[in-house]
Amino acid sequence: MKYLLFAIAVFLGIAAQAQSIALEDYLPTEVSYNQDIPKPSEVLGYVPGEWHVTHDKLVQYMTAIAESSDRISIENRGFTYEKRPLLLLTVTSKENQKNISDIRKKHLQIISGEVSESELSSMPVVVNQGFSVHGNEPSGTNAALILAYYLAAAEGPAIDELLENTIILLDPSFNPDGLQRFAYWTNTNRSTNLNPDPQDREFSEIWPGGRTNHYWFDLNRDWLPLQLLESQARVKTFYNWRPNVLTDHHEMGSNSSFFFQPGIPERTNPLTPQLNQDLTEKIGNYHAKALDSIGSLYYSKESFDDFYYGKGSTFPDINGSIGILFEQGSSRGSGQLTDNGLLSFQFTIKNQFTTALSTLKASLELKDEILGLQHQFYRNADKKAGKGAYVFGRKGDPVLANELAKVLHQHQIELYKLDKDQTIDGKAFEANSSYIIPKNQLQHRLVEAMFEERTSFKDSIFYDVSAWSFRHAFDVDFAEVKSINRGDKITEAKLETPSNLKKSPYAYAMRWSDFNSAKVLHKIMKEDIRVKVAKKPFQSQTEEFDYGTIMIPVQNQEKSADEIYSILNSLQKENHVKISALETGLTQGINLGSPNMSHMEMPKIAMLVGDGVRSYDAGEMWHMLDYRFEIPVTKLDTKDFNRASLDSYTHLIIPSSNGNALNSSGKTKLKDWVKNGGSIIAYKSTANWLKNEEMIDFKTKNDSVVAKDISFGERSEFYGAKRIGGAIFNTKVDLSHPLLYGYNNDELAIFRNSNMMLEADKLSFNNPIQYTDSPLLSGYINKENLELIKGTVPFKHNRYGRGHVMVFTDNTNFRAFWLGTFKLFLNSIFFSDQM
Structure with a gap:
């Protein structure tokens, strides 16, 4: 009975609290606010924390605030799979906005070594603040609404100093599709009189939940592989600016408090400089002070780690920047009862907003040290890079090797084509499907992180994977050489269009080793063209064909020889697969009419x-x-x-x-x-x-x-x-x-x-x-x-x-x-x- 009375009291408390949320509950009081800047409630119809913002409403507000403030510029960097815009707000002083292109170029000169250490103190620090890469961890994105308002509307010497010395790249939603899915769920299940019972339907999403993107991927594992549209856009922003600090605002279990990095020290990747961790801890002191001021519980160094470089909080660490993970205990809805008492959505937003501000304060006051880390990181990379190069390729599969080259190119890793076919350490590298990675380059540390094989560790527990070597992930041949003749530098990772297929009145053979062979086979079958698979190797007069070769006979098909040729010629050009014309069935090994040429049916x-x-x-x-x-x-x-x-x-x-x-x-x-x-x-x-x-x-x-x-x-x-x-x-x-x-x-x-x-x-x-x-x-x-x-x-x-x-x-x-x-x-x- 006591618990029931307590629950009823809490229930009434959260209902009353939900009805009395005001923007002022979040904002610092030591500054004034420009009344010409629209508040979130004036665009959304509610104060953040009363409802969960949907992505369309988020776009609406960010567009409105950018139009009303000369401190903010807004851009769309592309679209998600569900065609939601990937917004980025660039926030700084009015004067900096006028010279933003020159400021960016000057900042990038820190990387290239064209800026001396003595010049750093006169340069602004760049902070990339990102929110809610997991869509059902919404306090981050909802805090971004308040952060954008604060940065646009706050007035006074402190905000002026911040904006004069800081470029803020505000990414309000790392995962628009997941955010929309979750906001829809919790808003449609929210009661007018908010119910904090953890068993309420509001707190139990249907499968697959809003954590992931459209294809149910954890976007916070894709910063290194770059296989998804959202990741490609945000990493392009990263390299376009090379921010000094990147924050990644998350949520964790409802019974937790608040976590900020550093993580467990023993689980830091050894390629991460110690100075990075030292500065992360210094910045953490600012978070502690800020959370102390509002009475929030928190912890650091006791969980999570900085090992796998494919997360938002660790990817910056191998790029001369500082990544910071925030984990807020989640209300998973409008508010629910937890071991720590009533956890309201408003409280989770306030913690995220508070640490967003403490990040900016720390970045400003530690500006010289943070810029110094970036400068030192790339100067040390030059010294430790060593000589020689790595060579990778995939004989018989230029597409697969090119897919790896695409990833490396997006990471601004210097690449060259092989100038001619070569054999290295007994491995055959073909010029058309092989690439050279010089060791002596700015991205040397990242190259090492992407290709290393590590079997010795300080700790035996990992928050994520302990290995991700791209040479194995892409199954390419890989070799290390002291010197090698380079071909052309890669300015865009793409393959040359194959020449026209030779026409045959008899049959064609498609090698199965090509990466896109399955894609092409399915399209051939979809055209109702009969195919067979070779269960044993065979040879024509000019070529060898291995197990799994797909044979396409020309005769006795529903389509004419001309139609078959046209289809195959287009497919091999579009997909970079090797298709060969066969003039006779009398091949060496098995013949084309052999029982070992097995008929195939299109799979459903x-x-x-x-x-x-x-x-x-x-x-x-x-x-x-x-x-x-x-x-x-x-x-x-x-x-x-x-x-x-x-x-x-x-x-x-x-x-x-x-x-x-x-x-x-x-x-x-x-x-x-x-x-x-x-x-x-x-x-x-x-x-x-x-x-x-x-x-x-x-x-x-x-x-x-x-x-x-x-x-x-x-x-x-x-x-x-x-x-x-x-x-x-x-x-x-x-x-x-x-x-x-x-x-x-x-x-x-x-x-x-x-x-x-x-x-x-x-x-x-x-x-x-x-x-x-x-x-x-x-x-x-x-x-x-x-x-x-x-x-x-x-x-x-x-x-x-x-x-x-x-x-x-x-x-x-x-x-x-x-x-x-x-x-x-x-x-x-x-x-x-x-x-």
């Missing part, structure tokens, strides 16, 4: 999504098929599965999911469909419930480590050290197996972030991929797991009735940038019938 693909399915994995597969390869995939929601017809689908992808994703009726339906010829491609935890349903059989290896002499306080470290959080391992592969069609190296680097270890089959030909006896290439794994993983397999396949069940222990499409194993996934679709 569905994917299970919804409650019980991991949205990250599903989104990465959806993005890959839909956006990158233009292959349609039907998303079947778990709640609708029992009444959906599977008859038209050949393949069902089941991302990592729990055993409750489908009920017993759904599982029975799934079994019947596979027995009748359907193919399942399953990932990670889905394998376990498929095994329980006796649809696939495998044995696993599990560690037997006992927690001996481990104290209660050390238990988290004990379990954390056993987890494979994200590392890279080497495998040996069977190039004759359909799963490996298109690969030309008998070793393949695999990324994994699961502890599922499958025992190899006794029949070697059933193990197309198998971990080597020395598998660790980069990242952390404890000794026990390292021994266990040797000789295990990351893939299993068996027949079930007339159909196929295939399982992968890990996501082959990890974060859309593990391009080197994309083909495993595609092969499991196109060549399942060949297994």
Whole structure:
């Protein structure tokens, strides 16, 4: 009864509080405010904190305030997948705005070394303030409304000094699509009299939630890979300005307080300079003082880390800047009861706004030191860069190597083409698909971070992955050389358009090693052109064709020879795939009419999504098929599965999911469909419930480590050290197996972030991929797991009735940038019938 009375009292309290929010509750009182600047409520119709701002309303207000203030300029840097603008506000003094282009150019001279250390004190500091990269962590974006108003309207000597000496790049929403999804949810479930009960529907989003972008990606992991539109826009801004400080405003669990960096010192990437961490701590003292002044609880150095450079708070650290993570305990709606009492949305906004101001204050007062870090970082990079170069390429796949070159070019890494075909360390590098990265360049540290292989660490626990080497992610050949002749410097990473295809009256062959071969094959099939796949190599008079080559006969097709030629010629030009004209079926090896030329049917693909399915994995597969390869995939929601017809689908992808994703009726339906010829491609935890349903059989290896002499306080470290959080391992592969069609190296680097270890089959030909006896290439794994993983397999396949069940222990499409194993996934679709 006491709790009930307390809850009622709190309920009435939050309802009253929600009705009395005023803009003045947020703002500093020591300055006056220009009445000509519109307040948020004058545009939105409410004070921030009363409702969750939707992205359209955010755009409306930011546009209005930019029009009313000579301190602010606004630009749209592009659009999200759902066509929402990616806004950026540049905020500084009126005089600075007049000379903003010259100021930017002068600032960039710090990087190039054209500015002396003595000149730094006369230059403004550049601060990039970014909010809510996770859409359902909305206090940041809502605080950005108040920050924009404050910077435009505040008057007095303090704000004048700030704006004269600071360029503020205000990014009010890192994730517009996710923000819109979450704001819609919480606003439509908000009561007029606010209800703080944590069990209320307002605080329980439907799948997949608003955290991610349109394709269900965690945008805060893409600062380094740059595979997504939002990331490409914000990183372009970063390099356009090279800000000295970049803030990343997040939220965490509702029962938490407020966190600001530094993170756990032992978990800082060793490539990050100590001065960076020292200044981060100095800036943190400003946050502490500011939060003390409003009575907010906080902590620092006790969780999170600065290791993976693909996050907003760590990416700046390898670029001579300072990244700062803020984590606010989330109200996840209008306000709810927590262990710390009533947590209102208004309170979370105030904390974010307060630390946004303390960041600006710290940046101004520590300006010379912060600018000095940037200056020193690039001078030291020059000294430590060393001589020589790295060479990378992919024989037989210029597109894949070019995709990596695109990423490097966006990071302003200096690149050159190889001047001629060369063999280095026994690896063949072709001039048309190989690139040179000189070591002696400004981005040397970033190059090292992107390509290093690290297996030694101070700590065994990581907030994110412990390895991300791009040489392995893109499965390119890689070599280090002392000197090499360079071709042209890369000013734009693109491939030359191939010449016209030679016309044949007989047949064409498309090599499967090309990155876009699956995209082209699907388009060919969509044109109702019959194709076959070569299950064995063959040779024409001029060329060799490997396993998986796609053969397109010209005769006995619904389309004429001219139509087929026109389609193939256009496709090979647009997608940079190698298609060859064949004049005779009398080839060496197998002939074109051989039984080993197997007929192919166009796949019709569905994917299970919804409650019980991991949205990250599903989104990465959806993005890959839909956006990158233009292959349609039907998303079947778990709640609708029992009444959906599977008859038209050949393949069902089941991302990592729990055993409750489908009920017993759904599982029975799934079994019947596979027995009748359907193919399942399953990932990670889905394998376990498929095994329980006796649809696939495998044995696993599990560690037997006992927690001996481990104290209660050390238990988290004990379990954390056993987890494979994200590392890279080497495998040996069977190039004759359909799963490996298109690969030309008998070793393949695999990324994994699961502890599922499958025992190899006794029949070697059933193990197309198998971990080597020395598998660790980069990242952390404890000794026990390292021994266990040797000789295990990351893939299993068996027949079930007339159909196929295939399982992968890990996501082959990890974060859309593990391009080197994309083909495993595609092969499991196109060549399942060949297994």
